[in-house]
Amino acid sequence: MSVNLLDTSNWLPLDGLAPGFDANKAPTVQDLAGRHFTVNGDGGPMTFSFDDEEVNWAAAGQAGTAQYEAFLVAEQLYYAQWHSSVETGLAVSLILDLANGRALYIGALLGQATPGTTAVEHDFRAGVLEGYSTGGEPIQESTGLIGRRVEWVYSPVHAYEHVYLSPTWYTWQCLAGPERGLADTDSNTVFQVRPGIFVFTWREKVIPCGSVTIADHRNVNAIRSHGSLFGWDESGVAPVHFTFGAHGRLVSVSHHSPGLNPAL
Structure with a gap:
């Protein structure tokens, strides 16, 4: 008997998706261990101190110590991710661009969906790294993915495609x-970190x-992403x-007619 795909009550819960979904996860790195970072920007200073296994942080009115994972996205560009051990409804993503002295904090706040809202809301705070020389463009929202259709393979079993429609x-x-x-x-929100490297976040209804992901799109035939799901x-x-x-x-x-481009 076939499953009615239109009946959303049949859809897998998040914990049902998880087994095997991380097969294509990149190896974690220990490059941040023993380092302390202060980010100055939206909402005042934020601090992050890493050891081999844990991060001690204070940001956006939250603070604590938690186990973290860190991934090398590109040269001197890192994605760190952790789930708060103090506030279980908070997961944190931190983008550190050490080459350009810039950072992006993303707090994923898990609550209850209501009409017009999703269960997860994202708090974005961009800033500069204290003690580092700044270069390149500021990390900011971007329309650079709009119009693209990308095929993503998460494991030998899991594959999806994304079509990036608009800023929303x-x-x-x-x-x-x-x-x-x-x-x-x-709904989605996209930030450009470096030319061709984007933070892509989405919130399911x-x-x-x-989810918070960061992906290197510079080689369109070999795009690489790192991410987390929280719910x-x-x-x-x-x-x-x-x-x-x-x-x-x-x-x-997609190439739209003049005047109909959703990115403009």
Whole structure:
């Protein structure tokens, strides 16, 4: 008997997706261990001190110590991710561009969805690294992905495609895996970190979860992403948080008629 894909009550909860989804996750690195960073910018200074396993941080009115994972995105560009051990409804992503002296803090706040809101909301705070020389462009919101259609492979089993529609929306479709055949359009926010390297975040409305990813799109035939998912388990009581990675490929780019470009 076939499953009615239009019946969202049949959709997998976040903890049902997790097994095997992280097969293409990149190796973690210890490059941040023993280092302290102060970020000056939106909302005042934020501090982050890393050892081999834990980060001690104070940012956006929150503070604590938690185990973290760090990934090398490009030369001197890092993505660190952790789930707060103090406030279980908070997961933190930190982008550190040591070559350009810039950083982006993203707090993922897990609550209950209400009409017009999603269960996860993202708090974005960009800034500069104290004691580092700044270069390049500031980390800021970007329309650079709009019009692209990208195929993402998360494991030998899981594959999806993304179509980046506008500054507010993107469409996803599962091409392989337990969600094959499912698709939806959800809210997104995109930041450019360096030319061709983007932070892409999304917030789902059917499954109570959200994601923060960073991807290097400079080689459109070998795109590499690192990310995390954060949301409620099937019971709606316990938070689920895990990291993953994907290999991507640009499938196509939409070219709109003059005056109809959603990026403008």
